[in-house]
Amino acid sequence: MIHLLTASVFAILSFSSLVWSQTLTDSTSCPMDFNYVRQIQWPTADCRPSGDPSKTITNSTNCCQTLLSVFGISLAQHLKDTSQFHLPDLKTSSSCLSDFQKKLTSLSLPSNLVPSCFDPMQFVISLNTCAGIQTLQDWRQKLGNETILDSSCRDDLSELTACDACGYAALTVQKELVSIDGNASHSNNCFYFIVLYGAGILNEFGPESNSAVTCNFDINIIPKTHKNGRTSLIYGLVGGFVFMVVISCLVGLCFWWDRKKRKQKIGESGTNPFESRLPRRRPNTGSAWFKLSDLEKATNNFSINNLIGRGGFGVVYKGVLSDGSVVAVKQLIESEFEGTDDFCNEVEIINTLRHRNLVPLIGCCIRGEDEDYERRDGERFLVYEYMSNGNLDDHLFSSMSEQPRLTWSQRKNIILDVAKGLAYLHYGVKPAIYHRDIKPTNILLDANMRARVADFGLAKQSREGQSHLTTRVAGTHGYLAPEYAIYGQLTEKSDVYSFGIVILEIMCGRKALDLSCLDSHLLITDWAWSLTKEGDVGLVLDHSLGDAMSSETMNPTGDMARFVLVGILCAHATVAFRPTIMEALKMLEGDIEVPVIPDRPISTYSI
Numbered sequence: 001m002i003h004l005l006t007a008s009v010f011a012i013l014s015f016s017s018l019v020w021s022q023t024l025t026d027s028t029s030c031p032m033d034f035n036y037v038r039q040i041q042w043p044t045a046d047c048r049p050s051g052d053p054s055k056t057i058t059n060s061t062n063c064c065q066t067l068l069s070v071f072g073i074s075l076a077q078h079l080k081d082t083s084q085f086h087l088p089d090l091k092t093s094s095s096c097l098s099d100f101q102k103k104l105t106s107l108s109l110p111s112n113l114v115p116s117c118f119d120p121m122q123f124v125i126s127l128n129t130c131a132g133i134q135t136l137q138d139w140r141q142k143l144g145n146e147t148i149l150d151s152s153c154r155d156d157l158s159e160l161t162a163c164d165a166c167g168y169a170a171l172t173v174q175k176e177l178v179s180i181d182g183n184a185s186h187s188n189n190c191f192y193f194i195v196l197y198g199a200g201i202l203n204e205f206g207p208e209s210n211s212a213v214t215c216n217f218d219i220n221i222i223p224k225t226h227k228n229g230r231t232s233l234i235y236g237l238v239g240g241f242v243f244m245v246v247i248s249c250l251v252g253l254c255f256w257w258d259r260k261k262r263k264q265k266i267g268e269s270g271t272n273p274f275e276s277r278l279p280r281r282r283p284n285t286g287s288a289w290f291k292l293s294d295l296e297k298a299t300n301n302f303s304i305n306n307l308i309g310r311g312g313f314g315v316v317y318k319g320v321l322s323d324g325s326v327v328a329v330k331q332l333i334e335s336e337f338e339g340t341d342d343f344c345n346e347v348e349i350i351n352t353l354r355h356r357n358l359v360p361l362i363g364c365c366i367r368g369e370d371e372d373y374e375r376r377d378g379e380r381f382l383v384y385e386y387m388s389n390g391n392l393d394d395h396l397f398s399s400m401s402e403q404p405r406l407t408w409s410q411r412k413n414i415i416l417d418v419a420k421g422l423a424y425l426h427y428g429v430k431p432a433i434y435h436r437d438i439k440p441t442n443i444l445l446d447a448n449m450r451a452r453v454a455d456f457g458l459a460k461q462s463r464e465g466q467s468h469l470t471t472r473v474a475g476t477h478g479y480l481a482p483e484y485a486i487y488g489q490l491t492e493k494s495d496v497y498s499f500g501i502v503i504l505e506i507m508c509g510r511k512a513l514d515l516s517c518l519d520s521h522l523l524i525t526d527w528a529w530s531l532t533k534e535g536d537v538g539l540v541l542d543h544s545l546g547d548a549m550s551s552e553t554m555n556p557t558g559d560m561a562r563f564v565l566v567g568i569l570c571a572h573a574t575v576a577f578r579p580t581i582m583e584a585l586k587m588l589e590g591d592i593e594v595p596v597i598p599d600r601p602i603s604t605y606s607i
Helices: 060-082 090-106 113-117 136-143 148-152 160-181 184-202 210-216 226-239 241-269 273-281 292-298 340-352 392-396 408-428 482-487 492-508 524-533 543-550 559-570 581-588
Strands: 307-311 314-320 326-332 361-366 380-385 443-445 451-453
Touching: 060 090, 060 113, 060 184, 060 210, 090 113, 136 160, 136 184, 148 160, 148 184, 160 184, 160 210, 160 482, 184 210, 292 314, 292 326, 292 361, 292 380, 340 361, 340 380, 392 443, 392 492, 408 443, 408 451, 408 492, 408 559, 408 581, 482 492, 492 524, 492 559, 492 581, 524 559, 559 581
Parallel strands: none
Antiparallel strands: 307 314, 314 326, 326 380, 361 380, 443 451
16 A cells, blocks of 8 residues: 555554563453464565574564554554454554464564564553544444445455555645544554555455455565476376376477478578577677576576565576676566567667666576477566675665664765666657666666666656656556556656655665654655755754764855755656656755745545
8 A cells, every 4th residue: 555554654662672471461352363464475584683583673663664564454454354443452452462373473573573573452442542442333433334434445455556545645635634643653553554444444355365464454465486386386296296297208200300391491491490599589789698597597596695685576596607797687576568579679778778877787588498489488587786785775774784874975976866867768769668667666876876867667658749658557656656656657757756755865864754753744745845844954963974064164054055945846756857867866956946846736645
């Protein structure tokens, strides 16, 4: 649900390391079933400590947010079964959390996760949670039998467009609940109830469905590897053994006959017709084509220890080629490529893009590329130059990172580098290319901490002079421009919106969508704009920039303030008020003045 229903959305309660009292654990049974914990492929790595498994994880915030998302699945089912948003008493809550911990322990996770993340009281029914709501009947008495949430969240939310529409509806309902409650500090709790209602009552596939898990709870389901499907394959082979033997014989006979015919043609013409037409399926741009065996060797057979990134469209592994070159190998799990020809055309486009602020493509691979021509529609891999300093998100938000906080000079250079990379995509190639997924994890940092825009698997070339309309919205919750998320209207201003969000994240040190702070602003743009209007630009800036602000050569209302204003302007909800990327770049460099920013419209974007 537009990343509003993400793991960070679930950080609606303050997590603290609490020691459970022995009086809270008794024989009271829990009414909830946690078997799904072992069945859903949720990212358990968030809660696995490095080194000794018995140690407590250091990145407790990310782990607790993930666990709350997973625990919320059972609460949504409980709401569906009992019409109660929370558990009836403290003993029941303690019993359920104890059962939840047992499931986590069975996954070889630390045995102290649940008491470190949760207070049993936070899941007990209370009138002082959100607008006095305790049951489904209370909900309907407060909001009526039909809300915008009911009409927006019943469809399959696996599609990004439907998920975003549901998320924006959730913001509207949250605003109404907070108004009824009268206490803005309860806004997080109200949103939590919206999540449970959406997954438990509205989602027709149920709280444990992919639709609810990926959208309502925003759990990034880990794709199963080929090894995970080995058991089912064996069963299939055993069950159809006789049938497969017959088919294998027939296929073998066909191959033998085809090979015989091919050899006869080679003997007659002196050339191999298969080899002569094979290159036409490959991009004719000089990019290297790798054998799958080479990539398997480079990545230690795609070992999880080599995994360096994961996104909605693929996973990325670090690899070392036979010549010693360090590369990043992206395995495409899902894409818009309809076939091998479509993939090759896309690679041709990517490989023609040469700019110092774009991650260069080294080559690609298709599983089965060495096999027969008609069978080359298997898995696809892209091989990029490895960026030694990882992605921007690691430096901005990861509490596990040992890297020092980014300096003002580094932040400034990163923002300018991204702007120049986007300007090249929009104006340096014809037709223009819209990235569609600008976010910190797609901004990589090289050895000199200079930024390079990555991940062109979502890139789209535009038609000259036309906006692009698409029925399939691609991108990441929190960074999607409103007109693109809701209507599928894609223009260069869609990338500008995402870029504005990234500027604010870099300058503020706060995520695009963040409920960990107990204020009434969910979106970073609302929060930054409210402070800026009051003249408190200094309060918007990341506290680690204090030394730079206090220096004689830096004025907090100077360069830093200008960058914040450009970020707010780029991420304006109204398309017409956003600058082009070239105009934004000139503003950032001080070549033109930042215009007066129009106020943000009162809409579902504000809480």
